[in-house]
Amino acid sequence: MAAALLAALLAAILLGPGQLWAQVEGDRGIVPVASTSDIQINDIEVNTTGSSAEEARSKGWEEAARLAWKKAGGPAMADGSIQSMVSAIVIQREQIGPRRYIATLGVVFDRARAGQFVGGANGGRKHSAPLLVVPVLYSGGVAQVYEVKSPWQKAWAEFRAGNSPIDYVRPVGAGGDSLILTAGQPGRRSRAWWRNVLDQFGAADAVFPEARLERQWPGGPVRGTFTARYGPDNVYLGSFTLTAKDEAALPKMLADAVVQLDQIYGAALADGRLKVDTSLNVTGQIDPGIAALIAAGQNPQVAAPTDKPSAKPSDGASPAATPTATSAPVETRTFTVQFASPDAAAVDSALGAVRSAPGVKGASTTSLAMGGTSVMRVTYEGDLDTLAASLRGRGWKVSVGANALSIKR
Numbered sequence: 268m269a270a271a272l273l274a275a276l277l278a279a280i281l282l283g284p285g286q287l288w289a290q291v292e293g294d295r296g297i298v299p300v301a302s303t304s305d306i307q308i309n310d311i312e313v314n315t316t317g318s319s320a321e322e323a324r325s326k327g328w329e330e331a332a333r334l335a336w337k338k339a340g341g342p343a344m345a346d347g348s349i350q351s352m353v354s355a356i357v358i359q360r361e362q363i364g365p366r367r368y369i370a371t372l373g374v375v376f377d378r379a380r381a382g383q384f385v386g387g388a389n390g391g392r393k394h395s396a397p398l399l400v401v402p403v404l405y406s407g408g409v410a411q412v413y414e415v416k417s418p419w420q421k422a423w424a425e426f427r428a429g430n431s432p433i434d435y436v437r438p439v440g441a442g443g444d445s446l447i448l449t450a451g452q453p454g455r456r457s458r459a460w461w462r463n464v465l466d467q468f469g470a471a472d473a474v475f476p477e478a479r480l481e482r483q484w485p486g487g488p489v490r491g492t493f494t495a496r497y498g499p500d501n502v503y504l505g506s507f508t509l510t511a512k513d514e515a516a517l518p519k520m521l522a523d524a525v526v527q528l529d530q531i532y533g534a535a536l537a538d539g540r541l542k543v544d545t546s547l548n549v550t551g552q553i554d555p556g557i558a559a560l561i562a563a564g565q566n567p568q569v570a571a572p573t574d575k576p577s578a579k580p581s582d583g584a585s586p587a588a589t590p591t592a593t594s595a596p597v598e599t600r601t602f603t604v605q606f607a608s609p610d611a612a613a614v615d616s617a618l619g620a621v622r623s624a625p626g627v628k629g630a631s632t633t634s635l636a637m638g639g640t641s642v643m644r645v646t647y648e649g650d651l652d653t654l655a656a657s658l659r660g661r662g663w664k665v666s667v668g669a670n671a672l673s674i675k676r
Contacts, residue, residue, distance in 0.1 A: 296441025297416060297424040306381055307427050308335035309359065309373040309522075316367050323368035328356055335374035339385040352381040359519075375427075395536050396543050398497070399436045399470035403450050405479040410450035413440035419478045422521035432533045433541075436470045447635065453501045458546050459615045461499045463632045465547065472498055472543045476528045478521065489517050493524045495531040498544050505531040597648045599628065603671040608641040617674065621645055624657040 311331045317323035329346060336349045357373030376385070404411055404419040411417060420440055428435050438444045447464060453475045455461065465471065475496040482489050494506040507527060511520040535541035606617040614632070621630045626648040634642040647654050655665045655672055666673040 296413075296439040296444070297421055298439055299424040299437040300427060306339060306376040306378055306385060306430070307357070307373055308338050308376075309357070310519075311335050311338070311372045311374060312370070313372060314367075314369050318366065320363050320365055320368070323366055324363060327368040327370055328372070331356065331370075331372040332374055335376070336385075339376070339381075341381070341385045344384075352376045395433045395532075395541065396471035397434045397436050397469060399465060399468050399473040400438070401448050401452055401473055401475050403453065403475055403477045405477070412448050412450055412452075413438070413445040414449075416440075418518060418521055422518070422525050423476070425522070426525045426529070428529070431529050432536055433474075433529060435474075436468050438468060453496065455611060456499055457611055457615050458499060458544075459618050460611045462547055463614070463618075463635060466631060467635070472547060474532060475501065476525070478524065480517075486513060488512055489514065489520070491520060491524060493528060495528050495535075497532070497535075497541060499547065500544070502540075504535045504540065597626075599646060599648050600650070602645045602647060602651055602654065603633075604630075604643045604645050605640055605671065605673045606643065607639075607675050608636060609638055614641065617641075618643065620658065620661050620663065621674075624654065624661065626654070626657070 311334050313327040313330045313334070315323050315326040315330055317326055329350065332349050332353050333346065336344070341349075353374060354377040355375040357375065359371040359373055361368070361370035361372075400423055401412060402419050402423045404417050406417075413420065423437060424440075426435075438448060440448075447467070452464075453473075461473070465473065477494040477496060479492040479494075480489055481491075489511040491509050491511070492506065493509065495504040496502060497504060507524075509520050509524055511517045532541060604617075604621060606613075608614050608617070614635070618630055618632070621627060621643065624647075628646040628648060630643050630645045632641055632643045645654070651667060651670065651672065655667050658665050658672070658674055663674045663676065
């Protein structure tokens with residue numbers, strides 16, 4: 268019996284982590300570019316020559332800065348003055364020969380220096396709360412988000428959102444991101460589930476930019492239908508279609524789509540359609556009035572009113588001071604609670620049961636493992652045994668450990 272138990276334990280140790288790692292391994296993450304307020308002008312085409320490849324490229328970059336400055340609407344200035352405001356060159360496409368340079372470039376101007384000439388002021392605009400981006404791609408009959416590196420994820424990772432009124436929270440997509448954020452996530456309606464996901468990324472709500480790609484024939488045009496949605500109810504905001512002539516033109520089409528979707532979200536924010544769903548603000552706090560009644564019922568020192576008249580003091584005598592009993596303050600502690608989480612309903616059930624227990628001030632997940640065991644942190648007024656007894660009274664089987672509980676149905 269002991270040998271069989273030991274063998275099962277070793278199998279769990281060896282197979283469990285391997286199975287979990289198989290779901291998150293692989294090079295699938297794309298780190299988003301920093302969101303700055305710099306001014307970026309894209310799609311500047313240059314064709315220059317020089318005595319060497321390096322000289323031709325240097326001339327191409329200088330010409331790109333001049334053309335970008337003109338495209339941005341800047342006043343006539345010397346090349347040296349324009350170059351002093353360039354903070355970066357973004358290479359969209361380039362071909363380098365021994366004495367020739369052909370490229371499509373993006374030029375980034377530092378707003379602190381160039382903002383007085385082009386771009387206008389960035390302040391005074393309404394900005395959104397932090398919104399989690401879940402870029403859903405439908406291609407070849409398959410829906411995906413972060414399962415593999417996709418051109419749609421790459422387009423959002425490379426989008427420079429510094430000038431956008433939307434505060435985008437863009438996950439890297441590596442590790443556990445691919446398990447939590449899937450194509451099915453926009454279809455979830457559970458506010459408790461959403462609150463836990465948003466808390467892990469520091470967001471207040473979520474947006475779902477969708478891309479549906481249809482290839483007319485191999486190597487031919489690619490038609491994209493793009494839709495802007497947001498919130499736990501997957502609210503529709505707008506859609507449009509674009510077409511790339513072939514696969515080589517697909518990245519530019521997706522980059523243009525991101526810009527247009529950002530404009531849809533910005534317009535929705537300006538007219539009040541894009542706002543944080545207040546139902547996401549779920550907490551484990553009990554209404555103060557109800558909490559006071561519970562406290563009064565649990566405190567034996569609080570006597571119920573009676574019809575017995577109180578004795579009146581004699582004339583000239585002051586009433587005797589009535590001693591009042593004060594209860595010792597209850598210490599607030601933080602405990603760890605483990606619970607099985609086979610699906611979203613199980614997560615909601617466990618969180619709801621713990622949050623409704625008397626004395627619980629807050630409960631939130633710190634580790635979410637669908638199909639396995641998740642962990643929550645609980646703030647509680649009282650000791651661990653009292654919390655365990657309260658949960659047992661709600662039908663849970665509770666195991667007590669070192670400053671932690673394990674609960675299951």
